[in-house]
Amino acid sequence: MKKLESTFANMFIVLTVISIVAGAGLAAVFKMTEAPIAEANLKKQQEAIAAVLPEGAQVGEAEQVNGNNIYRATDAQGAFAGMAIEINTNGFGGNVKMMVGFDAKGALVDYSILEMSETPGLGSKMGEWFREKSDIRGALVSDGEVKVSKDGGKYDAITAATISSRAFMTGVNAAMATFTAATAEEIPTDWQDAEAFADSTATETENFETTKTEEAAQ
Numbered sequence: 001m002k003k004l005e006s007t008f009a010n011m012f013i014v015l016t017v018i019s020i021v022a023g024a025g026l027a028a029v030f031k032m033t034e035a036p037i038a039e040a041n042l043k044k045q046q047e048a049i050a051a052v053l054p055e056g057a058q059v060g061e062a063e064q065v066n067g068n069n070i071y072r073a074t075d076a077q078g079a080f081a082g083m084a085i086e087i088n089t090n091g092f093g094g095n096v097k098m099m100v101g102f103d104a105k106g107a108l109v110d111y112s113i114l115e116m117s118e119t120p121g122l123g124s125k126m127g128e129w130f131r132e133k134s135d136i137r138g139a140l141v142s143d144g145e146v147k148v149s150k151d152g153g154k155y156d157a158i159t160a161a162t163i164s165s166r167a168f169m170t171g172v173n174a175a176m177a178t179f180t181a182a183t184a185e186e187i188p189t190d191w192q193d194a195e196a197f198a199d200s201t202a203t204e205t206e207n208f209e210t211t212k213t214e215e216a217a218q
């Protein structure tokens with residue numbers, strides 16, 4: 001077999017063929033692994049949603065509020081039971097994706113870290129730190145933003161990982177803001193409470209005056 005001459009044209013042809021074959025191989029591998037990876041990610045997401053909501057809650061389809069995916073939950077009677085919210089925040093090592101869950105009253109039930117690239121042994125501890133060391137569960141949306149103690153809050157930052165701790169708090173606060181926006185119809189605001197109280201008082205006054213008139217007529 002005659003050896004190809006070492007010319008620019010021949011080198012270009014050989015490299016082109018190699019690139020095409022390598023590209024086709026990578027595409028085939030990607031196609032083979034795409035479905036299993038997507039399935040694994042979906043399972044992880046579903047497990048995270050269940051873990052951060054009240055026990056026994058039924059989860060609805062994903063919605064978008066404030067640019068975040070939310071999952072409303074209902075109880076056995078179909079009443080609003082809480083909400084799981086998927087949040088992305090910037091940590092020390094890059095993006096941190098987390099799932100934060102609340103009950104119907106806006107109390108933080110639990111959280112789950114879905115993805116992060118924080119420093120191993122330091123920022124990576126956020127997955128359990130704010131549950132085991134400085135428990136954030138039970139924090140109420142109505143109480144306002146959560147902060148680490150260095151910023152005037154009541155939660156201890158992860159040792160030697162203040163940036164990661166602040167990123168976590170930023171994520172929780174974003175989830176709280178999203179919960180507030182998404183539950184505007186489920187949870188009446190102060191002015192709605194005041195209006196309802198005023199209507200109720202007016203009705204009671206009217207009933208009282210009617211009763212007095214009827215008694216006077218007798």
